[in-house]
Amino acid sequence: MSQRIIIDGNDELADLIDDVNEMLTTIEGDKAQLRQSEAEYRYLFDEALTANFIAAPDGKIVLCNRTFAEMFGYPSVNDVLLSHLAQLFPDKQTYPWLLETIEKEKKLEHFEVEMVTLDQRRINVVKNIVGLFTADDQLQQIIGYVLDVTERKRTEGRLRYLGIHDILTGLYNRSYFEQEIESIDKEGFSPVSIIVCDVDGLKFVNDTLGHHQGDHLLMEAGKILRKSLDTSSILSRIGGDEFAALLPNTDETAVEVIIHRIQKKIAAYNEQNRELPLSLSMGYAVRSVPSVSMNDVFKEADNNMYREKLHHRQSVRSELVQTLTKALEARDYLTQGHAQRLEQFVTSLAKAVNLPVQGLADLQLLAEFHDIGKVGIPDYILNKPGPLTEQEKTVMQRHCEIGYRIACASQDLLPIADWILKHHEWWDGSGYPLGLKGEEIPLECRILAIADAFDAMTNDRPYRKGMTVEAACAELAKNAATQFDPHLIKHFLKIIPNISANPPRPPL
Template identity: 35%
Template structure:
């Protein structure tokens, strides 16, 4: 009978439950602390870097976790991103101290590189009597864990988004300048359209994050001096969907995920990835699309010269109503463009 998890090498849930049952029978292990740990941000990590990298990061985290446990502690993987620890003959004070200690040291060890390693949120419960059922102890520990996870995950995910952007910008300075410029122009258009300040600020941030999905694009393609071939272009086109997947993992950026996935849609339905048309495309996406197009046209590429501002405006006007939203183009041309120079 298999008692080990094939990926991490840890004991599995079956072994965990059998060991726990044997401790109850022995009667000399009380009180028993049950710790439940859930990995923070694993889905985002997998969406960003792929499942192989996610598995590697998880195994690295488990290796570090084991360094802080005693031989008498049993660590097991009981679910996809969930782990459990049995602490026999431990007071509640000892168990609680272990919870805070593990979170603190694991977080400190990844200081300054939040995406190179993952963190864990823990909860615990205490087994004081043989009649306490394991499923109830699990529920108690999980409830405590999810309560603590809620308050830690938002800051973790915000740091994670920032780290992703910093990684992308380190891969390509051209991407950094492009994103900053698109953010600025998008904000100016939103203000000119007299959108409320909160929406304007969200559009500014979305403009900065609009190409976050390019973190999953090969660096050689981002910096390629020649024009992309058809196969390479199809790979790059996936960035809007990848970006939406990354942002949809966060409460604070969830709305922007819908904007990011649609910023390459066209009002005539000929864009990508979902061939949305007209008002099916979120207004924020239509704004970012115009800012993105203008910035791209006026930035030189190794294989072509930049258009002048007036030439780019002419192209936007030609595509108004087919490629880009005519109203957004009108606002940009008549209320934003001249103030950019």
């Protein structure tokens, strides 16, 4: 086509030849432009982020791009060619339906379907497919592209899950519970029962042992409740410490059986977990006729639960305090006899400064329970064989506030709660947690501070040997008017020889 016809002259033949040459030039230009366009479109087809393919009418893939091969797990584009579209669908009915739809509708847009890769991994995709037809309406080619939306579908599913579930326990949340109540009201089911449960002492546990322990109790409560209900029940966490169970086709007799089952499972759990027992207050109500609103049934169950909670609130707190005290005793194995020695030291010093006799009992109680807040401090800090870091010191200092909260929850320890809070204050104001100084610090705390320091210095620790009595007394005198009340130090140094000569007997 690059040859040109050359004829001299200006006759009609020459004019015709010129026209032919001009047409040849135009055709060559069009072909070059066509080749360029084809190359551009082929580049777009091959390099697109969508998985592009062309298949023959029989479903065999005759062309695809690298993205298509990678999406379906093929080593290369050539490995895909001549494979069949049907083998990419796990549901054998999908491809025949797709082919039938293309022949009828000519195209298929935004079609979401599950496909399968070469290694049988299932993926979610959006397909857009168009059929190319001959003049007599025969299918010639199937052209399409595929978008992998697996991650999007997974995210959507996760969001749907989070919309109706509580993250901590995996149970349904309050929103879902309210939807179900509304649905039951509309459909008029009866009998329907509701059980409302509240984890007793959760705030106390959070404040003293930390939220991780409170979360543990919540998860265990959820497990026990779920195991106590049948599959038709709907169990939800509807508040910070509150659960509710919706029980279709359950009358009063049946709901009482369920309550008893829950109580038995809690008792069994507590036998195995005495270091942190679980207590639930429970109330229930039953709708016997459809005319009663489910919201009214819920309110009745909730009120019944709170009534039970009020009945045994104090006993639950006392039990928790006793449990924490036992836990501290079990963990504090390095300080055996510490409380007995402290009791002797504080009693002797209190008598030396003429503390009223009626105050001795509370002071002795302080000697025994001043460190009860350590139950909320991690073991690795309590038992660290060496000096604490600054961060660890900050954590350790929380034991005063934790102990204060524990004491406030106990009738027996309430009289010394304020002293537990302040027993690490220093005479010069550099103590914690309040920075009190001088006589702002309760006398009982000042007495305990001296006795506690002396006992700590004269007894062995994992990282050091105990001091002699003489060395400890010298250290106390050195810190008079800074850490300790100087007036009390003078009295203590006078009585210590007699105390050392008569040490307390170890507990039986």
